Amino acid sequence: MRIKRTGKIVDNFYALGNEAVPVYLLDGQMPVLFEAGFTSLALLYEKEIKEILGNRSPYYLFLSHSHFDHIGAAHYLKSVWPEMKIAGSGKIGEVLARPNALELIIKLNKEAIQAAQSWGITSLYEKPFSPFDLDLTVNSDQIIDLGENLSVKVIHTPGHTWDFMSYWLPEMKILIASEAVGCDDGQGNIVTEFLVDYDQYRKSLEKLTKLDVEILCPGHKVILTGPDSKDYTRSSLRQAADYVSTVEGFLRSEQGNIKHVVSRVKAWQWDPMPLPKQPESAYLLNTHTRVKKIWERMQKGG
Numbered sequence: 038m039r040i041k042r043t044g045k046i047v048d049n050f051y052a053l054g055n056e057a058v059p060v061y062l063l064d065g066q067m068p069v070l071f072e073a074g075f076t077s078l079a080l081l082y083e084k085e086i087k088e089i090l091g092n093r094s095p096y097y098l099f100l101s102h103s104h105f106d107h108i109g110a111a112h113y114l115k116s117v118w119p120e121m122k123i124a125g126s127g128k129i130g131e132v133l134a135r136p137n138a139l140e141l142i143i144k145l146n147k148e149a150i151q152a153a154q155s156w157g158i159t160s161l162y163e164k165p166f167s168p169f170d171l172d173l174t175v176n177s178d179q180i181i182d183l184g185e186n187l188s189v190k191v192i193h194t195p196g197h198t199w200d201f202m203s204y205w206l207p208e209m210k211i212l213i214a215s216e217a218v219g220c221d222d223g224q225g226n227i228v229t230e231f232l233v234d235y236d237q238y239r240k241s242l243e244k245l246t247k248l249d250v251e252i253l254c255p256g257h258k259v260i261l262t263g264p265d266s267k268d269y270t271r272s273s274l275r276q277a278a279d280y281v282s283t284v285e286g287f288l289r290s291e292q293g294n295i296k297h298v299v300s301r302v303k304a305w306q307w308d309p310m311p312l313p314k315q316p317e318s319a320y321l322l323n324t325h326t327r328v329k330k331i332w333e334r335m336q337k338g339g
Contacts, residue, residue: 040262041056041259043055043059047209049063050209054074054081054082055078056259056313057313058257059072059074059257060086061254062086067187068095069095069099070097070099070114071204072099072101073100073110075106075110076109076149076165078110079162080160080162082110094118097181098121098123099175099189099213100126100129101201101204101216102126102129102200102202103125103128103129103200105145105166105319106256107256109166112166112167112169113167123170124171124172125202126175126200126201127200130171130174143165145316150163152313156313177202188208189206190204190206192205192244192245194214194244195238196231196234196235196240198233201241203241211251211254212253212254214255215254215255217241218255218269219242219276220256222314223314227272227276231327231330235277235330235334238277239277239278243274246270246271250266253269255269257315284302284328287302287328288331295332299321302328303320303324306324307320
C-alpha cells in the first residue's frame with residue numbers, strides 16, 4: 038500500500054504534520070520522534086504530538102541528517118519538551134557549527150514558509166531556525182532499548198550526506214530511511230538523492246534492501262507498506278542507475294556544462310512534479326551538487 042497522508046499508520050506509529058515533511062511518532066513506554074521537518078511547521082508538529090501523547094514527553098528525537106527540512110523544528114520541540122533527548126550523528130553538530138552551513142539552513146527554512154503557505158497550512162511558526170545541541174551521538178549498529186520489547190537500531194547509510202543515519206525498528210519491521218532510499222515525486226517515480234557520493238548511496242540502498250521491511254518511511258510524500266515497501270527499495274536502486282545514466286548523457290551532449298545540465302534536469306524532473314514538492318531553490322542546490330558529482334565521477338572513469 039502507498040499511503041499519501043499523515044495520521045495513524047499502524048497501532049502506535051504515526052506520521053504527523055504534513056506528508057511532504059512529516060515527523061514520525063512511535064508511541065509506547067518511551068515515546069520517540071523521528072525527524073524535525075520545517076521550522077515553519079513547528080506549531081503543527083507540536084499540536085499533533087500532544088493530541089497523541091497528552092502531557093507525556095517524547096523520550097528521544099532521532100534525526101537522520103543535517104538538512105534544513107529534517108532538523109528545522111528540533112530547537113522548538115526541545116523547548117516544548119526540555120527532557121527530550123535529541124539524537125543523531127555527531128557530524129550534525131559539526132555542520133551546525135559552520136557559519137556558512139547555518140546561514141544556509143536559516144535561509145532555506147525561511148523560504149520554506151512560502152511553500153507551506155502554498156500548501157494551505159495556517160498557523161505557521163515564522164521565527165527563524167535556531168541551532169541546537171545533540172544530547173546523544175549515535176553510531177552505526179547501535180541498538181537503543183525503548184522498553185516493552187521495542188528497540189531502535191541505527192544504520193549508517195551515507196550517500197545523500199556523510200552524516201546520514203537510518204533507523205530500523207526490528208520488532209515492528211519499520212524502517213525510517215528518509216532520502217537514503219530516494220523520494221517519491223508524487224507520480225510514482227523515485228528521485229535519486231545522493232549528494233556526496235553515488236557509489237556510497239548505492240551501497241547504502243543495497244544494505245537496506247536486505248531488511249525484512251513491512252513499513253518504509255522515505256523522506257517525503259509517501260509511506261510504503263507490505264510488498265510495496267520492498268518493491269520501492271528495489272525500484273529506487275534501478276532508478277538511481279537510470280538517473281546517473283541520463284545525466285551522464287546530458288553532460289556529454291553539453292560538454293560538461295554543469296549549469297546547462299542542471300536546467301535540463303530541472304525541466305525533466307522537477308517542473309512536472311505536482312505540489313507539494315521541494316522548494317525550487319533547495320532542488321536546484323541539490324541538483325547542482327548531484328550533477329557535479331556525476332561529472333567528477335565520469336572524469337575519474339566511474
